Amino acid sequence: MSLTAIGKATPKPPPAHEAITIRRATLKDGPGIGRTAGITYYNTPLTCFLSPHREKHHAAYERGFVERAIARMLSPRNETYVACLPSGRIVGAAQFQRQGDDAGARRLVREVGVVNRIWMWVLGWLFWIYCKVYWMVRGPDRSSDQEAAKTFSGWCRVDRERYWDSVEERADRWHALSIVVLPEWQGMGIGRKLMAEVMKRAESDGVMVGLESSVAGEAFYRRLGFVLLGRFSPDAHALEGGGGEMAWYPPGYKNKIGEESGMGDHL
Template sequence: MSLTINGKTTTKAEPSSTSTSPIIIRQARLWEGYRIGEIASKTYYDTPLINFLAPDREKYPADYLRTFNERSQARLFNPRFLTFVACEASNPSYAIGYAAFLRLGDDEGAKKHLASRKSLWLWALSWLFWAYCKVLQLTVGDKSADPKAVAEFRSLVASDDEKYWNSVPERKNRWHAGSVVVGKEFQGRGVGKRLMAEVIRRAESEGVCVGLEASGPGENLYRSVGFRLLGRFSERSQVIDRGSHGGIMMWSPSSWETEQSH
């Protein structure tokens, strides 16, 4: 993989896409934010969403990559997030895909999760990283992005959140997939399903649902592991990709089905 940063091109060795090495799933390490951001920035590069949000990414590649790195690292420091990476068994330190899941709510499952992640040093790292990103935002900014587009997208996301999640009491306590991304050269090997299995196991044991926003290409994957469509993107879809498929999806635990049958 070649990356151009500040006019300098570096080449990184990657696993072969023809490798047959078994895939392993493990929890992400705190220092893997850069690699996770790298996967996301490369995979999303030519998608309708990024065309809308970061129209100048080719002109400012360093800014474009940095925003993904910062977001990924912030999630690793956030105690409500739980991030997993997929690696080949032959190279277990090199992530080829990842999934970041956010535990929302204040039920017993959420409290238990937060307690397992609670530590003074993690809180300190989270705060210091937030301050570092804030300074960068104020001094450097992100010239690859269109601020108006970013603000509009956030507004549309907030509208969907209110409609499908915040206004439905039984959905407030849930796991939410912030992002599930597998490098293009490693897709088709069941990696996405195995990453989703990590959060589904937890949600089943806690009796809560899992929510996510699916792109058109990702919708079939989520359906295959038990998600159902709550609704299509409306205004968001029209603004970004002119009505292509994708939308708000949810997986429900078996305990919900049992309750509804009585």
Template sequence: MDVSSKGLTMPSFQRKGSNILIRRAQYSDIPFMANIAAAEFRDSDLNKFLCPYRHQYPDHFNRRFLQMFQARHFDPRSIGFVAVEPSSPHKPVAYIHLTRFGDDEQARRLIAAQDSLWRRLCHRLLQLRTMIVNYLWPDRSTDHDAARQFDESAKRDSEKYWGSDEMRAKYGNRWHVRGLVVSSSHQRRGVGQALMAEVLQRAQQEGVVVGLEASGDGEKLYRLLGFEMRGPFSMIVGPPVGGFMMWTPK
């Protein structure tokens, strides 16, 4: 399903440093992004809990990320960026996914710019294909009881930190980082900070906060960028690190 030429205008490459370029993510980037996420998260404490059979069924494990990124691609509130090397501009080495919540002018403008009949049709077709694939080839990498337990906990946390009437009144208009992953070969080279700059610049210009759920490793980077911890996860899998963090514009 190639939608890159149907109503989707991809901005030109932007240089961030001497050896890394940051550009908008395209549909053709999704397999690379899924592979990066699967490789970096394969043996995380969370996926040891959620996907105990990931090594027996690696394709099923990778498919979870692939389908997640495909769905986000067609969300008119979401945008993505990838980091690439100039010598391999079509092979991402890192990515970030962002979602713009709220109903202020900037949020409406983003939705209007990204929503189209063609994208809606592609999204419907993708949903149908995903449903058929998952029915014919169920995910065997995942412990579905563990996944349900985690999803229920995540919903409670989301309501507590973002979804209640009080939190929506305060932070309903915000950018939310859905995922930031840098491949091992390119870590500690400033790539994560370059990708985060894309959302922080937007949030500063629009005067809204940035929220995210941080892993233990991610927490270190986010604190350096000015994020503050709002609270821990209610369900702890592995060491009690990370949690819900927020950045406030100056």
């Protein structure tokens, strides 16, 4: 469960020259993506639960987001996009993962190339070792609550099995792992442009897009055409005060939107 962070912000109008560019991210964007996520998620109910000491140990809190952003990018099934100002500053980012083993998923992996896949595998292991050594030397992440993290992982397993793993026709999909836009830049269409990247890919592949949405983000995704599959498991739902698992279906998708939507309303 990785809640998307498109919320209710009251942004300041940006200068006219501050045009936003959406582009595919590179590994060097990892720290900027992580910092953007850390700022965007900072005061969400889930972050307050998982990282109650983030103010006192901010560097550790931020590093966790940077590590997750980079680790995701080292998968051949990952697509990461950033929204940048002309200065290069990242004000939004989205990370998507291709699930399943259909023709589109196999084509994506094949197009990465054998050499690049080997390099990604090697770099992934080296990065994992580096992170382990870093935390061994620096000590544990004092910004977070480890028991809360275990509890949250349990909630994720329940919802993943209920809404995704146990439903065969949802195996092949693009899944949004993280969509973040800095609070002062929300409400300007950046989230919509980031989501358009994965929706175009999903339409080309003929598969759905899945994600977990916070209560604040749910209205945004409904405007994009997403439907609610079901609410989070009770404890997670109580923590967030709403939100749930959502899906978008491209035109001509084999399952009818109405059928899925009706089923979700009763879950």
